[in-house]
Amino acid sequence: TTVYVFNGPNLNLLGVRKPEVYGTTVLADVEALCATAAAGHGLELDFRQTNHEGTLVDWIQEAGAAVVRGEALGLVLNAAAYTHTSVALHDAIEGAQLPTVEVHISNVHGREEFRHHSYVSPVAAGIVVGFGVDGYALAIDGLVRKLRPVRS
Numbered sequence: 001t002t003v004y005v006f007n008g009p010n011l012n013l014l015g016v017r018k019p020e021v022y023g024t025t026v027l028a029d030v031e032a033l034c035a036t037a038a039a040g041h042g043l044e045l046d047f048r049q050t051n052h053e054g055t056l057v058d059w060i061q062e063a064g065a066a067v068v069r070g071e072a073l074g075l076v077l078n079a080a081a082y083t084h085t086s087v088a089l090h091d092a093i094e095g096a097q098l099p100t101v102e103v104h105i106s107n108v109h110g111r112e113e114f115r116h117h118s119y120v121s122p123v124a125a126g127i128v129v130g131f132g133v134d135g136y137a138l139a140i141d142g143l144v145r146k147l148r149p150v151r152s
């Protein structure tokens with residue numbers, strides 16, 4: 001079973017771009033951290049990054065189909081700036097009925113007003129905000145706990 005982790009625009013520059021906000025960890029380190037978290041639950045990791053909105057839509061549709069086939073658990077999504085702009089991402093997640101945890105490295109609610117609204121949040125299973133890159137591991141754990149409850 002696969003857990004998907006998709007990253008949106010500019011996250012290829014993680015560790016270089018605004019380190020005072022996003023830290024010095026690079027995206028390859030985030031992938032390694034996610035691989036460890038996924039393996040801890042016996043899951044395969046499919047980790048990707050794109051700067052293109054439509055590519056994220058294609059990937060969300062692909063991930064949703066894999067969930068329907070019973071081959072995947074769900075998605076951890078840091079849609080980055082598209083979080084705040086993209087009705088297309090909202091519709092893709094909703095349409096795919098894809099269990100999705102929204103992640104932001106920074107606390108978007110403590111930043112500029114335009115980062116306070118998310119098109120992803122209304123269709124997310126949960127949200128992890130402001131825990132730095134550790135949020136990705138928390139999101140994987142949270143997704144597993146939500147979909148495979150360990151207690152009643």
Ligand code: DQA
Pocket residue numbers: 009010011078079080081082083103104105106107108115
């Ligand atoms: C971000 C927050 C967004 O507002 C911003 O556009 C990003 C990264 C985060 O992880 O904190 O690119 O999603």
